[in-house]
Amino acid sequence: MAMPAAARVVLVCGLTGLGLVVLNQMTAPSLDPSLERASVLGSILSVLLLLVALLWQRVEPVAPERVPLQGREGLHLAPDLDAPLAEELGWGSTMLLTATPAAVVLLHWRGRVLLERGLLGSGAFQPGTICRRCTATGKAISLVDLKLYPGREEFAALPTGLPAVLVQPLGQEGVLVLGGWSPRCFSRSDLIWVDGWARRLTGELARVSAEEAPAGEVSSTAAPGTG
Incomplete structure (x- = not known):
């Protein structure tokens, strides 16, 4: 105070x-x-x-101290992304790492990791119960102090000792995961910013997925008996 x-x-x-x-x-x-x-x-x-x-008199909360996380900084980007999507992911992840308290940004879409940037973890990330609940409800889930949540093993692939995690849904087929430097580090404005970029990113990912869909999948929607 x-x-x-x-x-x-x-x-x-x-x-x-x-x-x-x-x-x-x-x-x-x-x-x-x-x-x-x-x-x-x-x-x-x-x-x-x-x-x-x-x-x-005002109550001015003291900013929580950053946890000394272990790991090396880097960028993992799926090699088969088209140029506009890769540019969007690069720009957005840079902004999240510089303008918010995020230490790591990870994007999981349709069963694979398309992006991991910041402090890199030690394994392959696989969505669990928390991520599935996030996509099912369509609402972000903020784990303000990860050690208090029983489902924290879901994020074991992220840097060890990560104190806070924000899970943002990307429609029904993906999630954007942010790991914070300290407990309760993501503010209301951070959540709004992440939600806005996630909406834009979902549309871009859906567009790319539609363009990459095999021709057989598109023609299968034709009415039976035609041709």
Whole structure:
């Protein structure tokens, strides 16, 4: 909890005024009505200053310290991505790593990892219960302190000791996973930014998947008996 400098000044003035009023009362040779009225007014003003200082006070949460994660920084990108999609993934992952508290960005789409950037993990990531629930509900899941969640083994492929994880759905077929440097590190604005990029990315991935679909899959939608 922190108090702004201006609020501290007002608090000191209120305490000083209240103390002087009490001291004046105690040292006065006689308590005549005019002195009592002045003391009451002085006390009221001092108390008002104290109330202003208390109302001015803000609760400023201390940013949690970054956990010293082990791992090497790198970039793994699926080699068969087309140029526009690879450029989109490169730009988006760079922004997430620089503009948010993310230490690692991982994208899993249709059974394989298309992107892993930042601190690289030690194995192949496979979505589990948490990721499946995320895609089923279509809502992001923020694990603010990973060690408190029983399903944390799902993210064992990410850097060891990762304190926080954010799972963002990409439609029904993929997830965007962010690992944070510290517990409770992802803010409301971070969640909004990630959600916006995920929506754009889902459309781009769906477009690429449709272009790469075999011709047989497209023709199979024709009505039976034609031709």
